[in-house]
Amino acid sequence: MSPVLQLDASLTALRTRIRAIEAPGEYRVASMGAPALDAALPWGGLPRGCLHEIAGTPGDAGAAIGFAAALVARLRAPQQVARLRAPQQDARLRAPQDGRLHAAHEEARQVLWCVRGDTDSEVGALYAPGLRSFGLAPQQVLLVRAATTAQVLWAMEEGLRAGGLAAVVAEVDDVDFSTSRRLQLAAEARGVTALLIVPALSAVSGAVTRWQLSSRGGEGESLHPKWSVELTRCRGGAPAAWEMEWNHATNDFAVVAGVRDRSVESRPGLAQAAG
Amino acid sequence: MPAFATDRLSRGPAWRKRRVKPFVTSAASAGGLRIAAVNLHAAEAGILPGMPLADARALAPGLEVAAADPLGDSEQLTKLAAWCGSFSPWTAPESAGSGPDGAGIWLDATGCAHLFGGEEDLLRELVQRVQRMGFGVRAALADTAGAAWAVARFAAGKDGARAILVPPGATAAALAPLPMAGLRLPGPVIEGLAVLGLRRIADLMTMPRAPLVARFGGSVTDRLDRALGQSNESISPLVPEVPHRERLGLAEPVGTRPALEAALAHLLTDLCARLAREHAGARRLDFALFRVDGHVAHVRVGTSRPVREPKHLARLFAEHLDNVEVGEGIEVLTLTADSIEALAADQLEMPGPALDHALATAGVADLVDRLTNRLGADAVLRLVERPSHVPERAGVTVAAARHGEEKPIVLPPGRGERPLRLFPTPFPIDAVAPVPDGPPVMFRWRRVLHRVARAEGPERIAPEWWRTSLSWTTPWEETTRDYYRVEDESGRRFWVYREGLYPLGYAAAVAKDDDEEAVEDSEQAARVAALPRWFVHGLFA
Known part of the structure; x- marks a missing residue:
């Protein structure tokens, strides 16, 4: 074999390996309630049992926390049928009836929310009547007010490993790669979804998806939560951004306008597949 | 423990010679130093507690002496009694006597013997362990506390055994040959009985009671009855009885x-x-x-x-x-x-959603325990809604470990949307707002100026007059809050409120001031001071 061919073969092998690493992985999904959002995620919805990282913008903590509450609401919402997007991804999803069985009690599951106790005066304390707007009854939320960030992360991991929860949310100052990787493994182990709220996205992370949030002024008189949402990283998928609105009445997202699917710009081949 | 005080001071390798030679403790008393406690070798040499130290030195020339420390003795005894907790939950130190009786520890072995394979094994192990700690010990186990006390001190065990077991029902037989001191009687009483020729407990058992009571009071017969189990004796335990x-x-x-x-x-x-x-x-x-x-x-x-x-x-x-x-x-x-x-037996559900739910609930309770034991009860909380209009009272937190069953509550009707985050204490803000009841046009909070793009409100929330914390003299106009949901130009949403109302005719007065322009500064300052204030109370998503 010529050296060129040999190089070509090893490159092919490397590509195969990279593709395997970048594969979206098998997860049960929760529909985001908006077809455009579900379609942008390679799983056909928000994958359960893995780590999602949500970053706010400085001086605007409300958007990231609100988005996390909205994701929790979606995770707990009754799921009718698992959405299938493309034929080649059928095998990655469990059989739909399995998903339905599971969904029967998903809304009864509780949520663990971990914060540092001394951040109340900064971003305010989690408020029960406000959570109700996101379809979360207060008795379904377990709140941990730890003294340090390390304890917050410990409580989060403990909650993930305990299983039986709909989701674990944690608000932290900072998280390093190995910690996020640990949390991702803990989430996978028992199939509990982890939502990590950080002030800003770090360079690397073990999270499966990473979101950048900011508040957005809207048109008209509506005071619904409106956000600019940027999916900056998605394992096995392409980055994308949306202007979206959260509807308290129906508990789902609505993509308002200005869909900027970066995958369409950068990878024309993928865009065709995505329709 | 016949020589507790001296044994205590002879433990450890440094004090080996105190264990092999006559050793006494001495305490100052009227007329010089006197012996407080003696060890076995000293007793053999004829040294008795209470003897002047000088006499003792004469009897045993190589005598080792240390200062008596009754406080240390009693501390050590209490510690030892606590250590005995590994044999029975019910232990009590007997006063650390430094006299000939030494010191003792009570153990109620009821229901404990099976853990050791029988009463005999329990006694043997107890004696071995205490001896290993450096204390000479004699132990007895009997039907009554009094009999155990007497047997431990005065009975000669078979082949010099240090642990004596009095079988059930054999109490009287075991007590009979023992000297009168075994009944824990005061010295003068024992002497008085000896004068009458009553030296052994057996002598008392056959005596008619009336003359005894007449001569010595009730204590003699009382002690005898207790030792024989004919009347009850209570010992106050070091640790209250714990069955599990x-x-x-x-x-x-x-x-x-x-x-x-x-x-x-x-x-x-x-x-x-x-x-x-x-x-x-x-x-x-x-x-x-x-x-x-x-x-x-x-x-x-x-x-x-x-x-x-x-x-x-x-x-x-x-x-x-x-x-x-x-x-x-x-x-x-x-x-x-x-x-x-x-805790009733677990009712297992049929496999299905109900079982999944039951398992999930149990899992959450386990999680609460783990978090609470590590972070403290104040750190693991449940959110609770209360039927109140006042925002800070409508949503509170309680410790999850103390959180009982959910009671359904009736929420106040017509409540507007509430923020996801509420500040424990509202932050005062500088706001510009139309008079008398418009939402702010702009406000400054944390040194940032927010221009309000759209607003919803007001939602007027009056204080709860039935709450005693409010003074009756405060006019309601000053504590009523008008809440607005406002969105600034960058889309951030706040929950702000104005505390109090503008005084009647304020708008007209301001208009007039603008016209005339000649207004006293002091008058204006007073008016500003009385104006309602603005606060930001929460953040919407």
Whole structure:
């Protein structure tokens, strides 16, 4: 074999390996309630049992926390049928009836929310009547007010490993790669979804998806939560951004306008597949 | 322990000569130093407590002397009594007598003997362990406390045995040959009885009672009755009686974490099996580790609901096992359920959503326990809604461990949307707003100017007049709040309120001021001071 061919073969092998690493992985999904959002995620919805990282913008903590509450609401919402997007991804999803069985009690599951106790005066304390707007009854939320960030992360991991929860949310100052990787493994182990709220996205992370949030002024008189949402990283998928609105009445997202699917710009081949 | 005080001062390799030679403690008294306590060799030499030290030196030329320390003796005795807790939960130190009686410890071995394979084995092990600690000891186990006391001190065991077991029903026979001092009578009474020729307890048993009572008072017959079990005797225990208790004695002391975990698992299995039989669960557990050197370490955990799941309890303890000081090793471990509650047998659900839900609920309760034991009860909370209009009272938190069953509440009707985040104390802001009841046009908070793009409101919330914290004299106009949901130009949403109302006719007055422009500064300042203030109370998503 010529050296060129040999190089070509090893490159092919490397590509195969990279593709395997970048594969979206098998997860049960929760529909985001908006077809455009579900379609942008390679799983056909928000994958359960893995780590999602949500970053706010400085001086605007409300958007990231609100988005996390909205994701929790979606995770707990009754799921009718698992959405299938493309034929080649059928095998990655469990059989739909399995998903339905599971969904029967998903809304009864509780949520663990971990914060540092001394951040109340900064971003305010989690408020029960406000959570109700996101379809979360207060008795379904377990709140941990730890003294340090390390304890917050410990409580989060403990909650993930305990299983039986709909989701674990944690608000932290900072998280390093190995910690996020640990949390991702803990989430996978028992199939509990982890939502990590950080002030800003770090360079690397073990999270499966990473979101950048900011508040957005809207048109008209509506005071619904409106956000600019940027999916900056998605394992096995392409980055994308949306202007979206959260509807308290129906508990789902609505993509308002200005869909900027970066995958369409950068990878024309993928865009065709995505329709 | 016939020579407790001297034994205490002779422990350890440095004091070997105190153990092989006559050794006494001395205390100052009227007329010079007198002997307080003697060891075995000193007693053999004829030295008695109370003897002047000089006489004692004459009897035994090589006499070792140390100062008596009654306080230290009593401390050591209490410690030893606590250490005896590894044999019975019910122990009490007897006053650290420095006289010929030495010191003693009461143990109620009722229901404990089976842990050691019988009463005889319990006694033997107790004696061996106390001797290993350097104390000469004699132990007796009898039907009554009085009989055990007498036998331990005055009975000669077979072949000089240090542990004597009085079988049930044989109390009178065991007591009969003992000297009168075995009845714990005061010295003058014993002397008086001796004058009458009554030297052994047997002599008393056959005596008619009336003359005895007439001559010595009720104490003689009373003590006899107690010793024979004909009347009750109460001893105040060092630790209150605790029934749910398991014990593990180890052949070799251990100190490693896996060994402690294995021992704990063993104890938990036994305790939980017993709790299951009694349909109970533990709320509070005490894991006591008895060290070779007599120290006792305790690890305590609590649960939010009755539990008898060994695995769950082991996880709770695991958090704290690292903090245990093992010293030279742990030789005995006990596990006690301090607080138990009824817990019905688990009803298993049919496989399906109901079972999944039941398992998830149990899993959350376990999680609450683990978090609470590590972070404290104040850190693990449940959100609770209260039927109140006042925002800070409508949503509160309670400790999850103390959180009982949900009571359904009726929420106030017509409530507007509430923020996701509420500040414990509202922040004052500088706001510009139209008079008298418009939403702010712009406001400054944390040194940032926010221009309001859209607003919803007002939602007027008046204070609850039935709450006593409010003064009757405060006019309601000054404490009423008008809440607005406002969105600034960058889309951030705030919950702001104005506390109080603008005074009647304020708008007209301002208009007039603008026209005339000649307004007293003081007048204007007074008006501004009386104006309502603005606050930001929460953040919307």
